[in-house]
Amino acid sequence: MHHSVSAVLLSLFLSGAGAALAQSPASTVGLSVRRIELVSDDTQPVAEVAVSPGLSTVFIFDSEVSREGVTLEGRERFAVLDAGLSTLRLVPSEKLFPGERLRLTVRFLDGAAPASATFVLVAHPARSEAHVEVYRRKRSVETYQEEVRLARIEAEQCREENERLRSERSAPDGLTGLISTAVLSGRGVDFRDLTEGVTQAPGGAAAKNFVYAYRTARRVAVEVHLNSRGDAQPWTAVGAMLRGKANEELKVLRVWQSGPLAPGSTNQRVVVEAESASESPQGPFTLKLWDADGRRTITLGNVTFP
Structure with a gap:
């Protein structure tokens, strides 16, 4: 069973032809300080x-x-x-x-x-x-210097992210790709069925069917099977957030969906992949998914990882 589950995750991490794929936008929470001059x-x-x-x-x-x-x-x-x-x-x-x-x-x-x-x-x-x-008054030199310092840090983070993306894009497919990018690092893939324990907030854009969690040496992933609630407008996840009890967030790397969720299209899959070292907390986390305009969301609670 463990090997078959691992094979499923390998395909989810590296496949995606003909399916919807989105990158979660960078968080505005963190180093950034917004400055407004009147x-x-x-x-x-x-x-x-x-x-x-x-x-x-x-x-x-x-x-x-x-x-x-x-x-x-x-x-x-x-x-x-x-x-x-x-x-x-x-x-x-x-x-x-x-x-x-x-x-x-x-x-x-x-x-x-x-x-x-x-x-x-x-x-x-x-x-x-x-x-x-x-x-309202002229800013001090110190505030400009601090803004430059933070901008340099964020630019360095963007450079590292671009290097990571280029490295992954040039990697081969399948198991070889996971080995070459050190995602496995000799650990393999751990799996947990969360279907019974995960809660869903009322009024979501779709209903959860099955929920699975995965962990490798450097990544975690949540796979959610969704059923349409009859909304006439198709729904596709473009962003995701995984937040813990202390408001800490895992860095979401990608959001993958097997296809738009519309009336008659049941059991579409959404996979959220995030960075996480093996010693990271296991949860619980809250998973929130949103569409392009951010108005129709899906919120799942009590998400844990192996």
Whole structure:
């Protein structure tokens, strides 16, 4: 049984002809710090800031803000709205649906121009901008130096990612490819059937049928078999997130789907592959899948790995 399961995973990792394939977008959570500079005229476009249910977004201002002057559209859909003298922390609740756009306005206390700042909060199913710095006055040299330092780190990460992708693209297919890229590293493939233990949040774009988990020396994968719920519009996963209890995330490498999920097309497979060393935590994780516009999602809980 172990060998047959391993063979299935080998084909999932390296095949995909004629099937939908998407790369999960890079997370906006991590090293990045969003910096917004305000101007005193009306020509500045309204800045968009990504937010996500359950994740904190903190605005830091270089001027004191009026707590009574904070207005948030759809306030009832936020679990936390905490305004300080120069900070504002937001945590959307699950009532905030992907794709929603809500206006946030803050007013400053010193009477200088601009007297207020307005942002558009754009709801994403799994990604948020955790740290947003807002400047009304000229920024210090130190903030620019820090921005350059972070940009260099992110550029180096992109370079390493490009090298990895080129290496995998040039690797042969099948078992030889897994050996050449050191995915197995003498360990083989461990397997676990999660079908009974995995939970699904209500109202998802599709219904789970079977759920399997895999682990190699350097990768983990979740295979989800989905059934259509009769939605007339076909559904294809383009992004995924694997998040643990402490909000730690595994780096998703690819999302593969056997075909669009539409009425009459049952048991389509979605495979999410992520980076994970053998000593990484086994879970539980929450798996969230979303389509191109981010509005129709599937959320599975209690995902564990061998």
